[in-house]
Amino acid sequence: MTSSAVSIMAHSARSLPGVVAIDHKVETSLDSVKWDSNGLAVAIAQNVDTGAILMQGFANKEALAATISTRKATFYSHSRSSLWTKGETSVNFINVHDIFLDCDHDSAIYLGKPDGPTCHTGAETYYFSSIYDALQGSKPNQDRQVVITLYSLEDTINRHKEEIVTEGSGKTSWTIKLLLDNHLLCSKICEEAGELVQTLHGNEDKTRAASEMADLLYHAMVLLSVMDVKMEEVLEVLRKRFSQSGIVEKASRKKS
Incomplete structure (x- = not known):
C-alpha cells in the first residue's frame, strides 16, 4: 500500500x-x-x-x-x-x-x-493501568509505559538514577556505581565489548555470545542514561537508516 x-x-x-x-x-x-x-x-x-x-x-x-x-x-x-x-x-x-x-x-x-502523548491524561499510551499492580495495591501510574524488555531495563536504570537525586549516593547498587563513575562505566563497556568479540574469535557457543551481548547492552544503556539519551532515540536513528544503503548513510554523517 x-x-x-x-x-x-x-x-x-x-x-x-x-x-x-x-x-x-x-x-x-x-x-x-x-x-x-x-x-x-x-x-x-x-x-x-x-x-x-x-x-x-x-x-x-x-x-x-x-x-x-x-x-x-x-x-x-x-x-x-x-x-x-x-x-x-x-x-x-x-x-x-x-x-x-x-x-x-x-x-x-x-x-x-x-507526535506527543496519545492519551488525554497526558500519558504516552492509553494502557498504563496494570492489573498485577492493582492486585498488589499499587495505584495506576500514567508515566508508566507498556514496556517490552528493552524499555523495562531502561526504566529500571532510570529509577536508580532518580534514587541518586532523591536519596543521595548512600544507597549502593552496581547500576548506581556505574552512574556515578564515568571511568568505571566506560572501562566496563570496553571490557564487555572485548568479551563479546572473543566469543566469535574463540568459537564459543551462542549462549555465551547472548550472555556477553546482554552485558554489553546493559552497560551501554547505563551510558545512555548518563547522557540523557532514550533508547527510543537510538531506535529512531536505526529505523531512518533502513531505507538507505550503509555507504550512503555513512557518507551523510560526514557531511553533517
Whole structure:
C-alpha cells in the first residue's frame, strides 16, 4: 500500500462514511478485510520504535482508506457516527509508517510514530493501568509505559538514577556505581565489548555470545542514561537508516 496508489479526494478524515472516494487499488485491498456486521474492524495503533500499544479503536473502510492516504491514524467514532483522526484536536497525531492486517484480515495495526502523548491524561499510551499492580495495591501510574524488555531495563536504570537525586549516593547498587563513575562505566563497556568479540574469535557457543551481548547492552544503556539519551532515540536513528544503503548513510554523517 503505497501513497502513490492512493487517492482520497475532497473530504477530510472527519467526513461521513460513504463520501470518501477511494482509489481502485486501495478498494481492492480493503475488500480483503473481513468487516464485521457493522462494517468495522479493530484498529490498533502501535509505536513503531518502542513497540508500545498506544490505543485501540475501530475502523471502517473509509477510515482505513483515509489512514492509507493521509498517513495519520484514523478511526470510526461510534459516538459521533463519523470518522476521526487521532490528534485532530490535540495535534498529537500518530504518523503511520505501515499498516498490517492479521492472518484472518479482521483487525489492523497502525504502526506509527506519535507526535506527543496519545492519551488525554497526558500519558504516552492509553494502557498504563496494570492489573498485577492493582492486585498488589499499587495505584495506576500514567508515566508508566507498556514496556517490552528493552524499555523495562531502561526504566529500571532510570529509577536508580532518580534514587541518586532523591536519596543521595548512600544507597549502593552496581547500576548506581556505574552512574556515578564515568571511568568505571566506560572501562566496563570496553571490557564487555572485548568479551563479546572473543566469543566469535574463540568459537564459543551462542549462549555465551547472548550472555556477553546482554552485558554489553546493559552497560551501554547505563551510558545512555548518563547522557540523557532514550533508547527510543537510538531506535529512531536505526529505523531512518533502513531505507538507505550503509555507504550512503555513512557518507551523510560526514557531511553533517
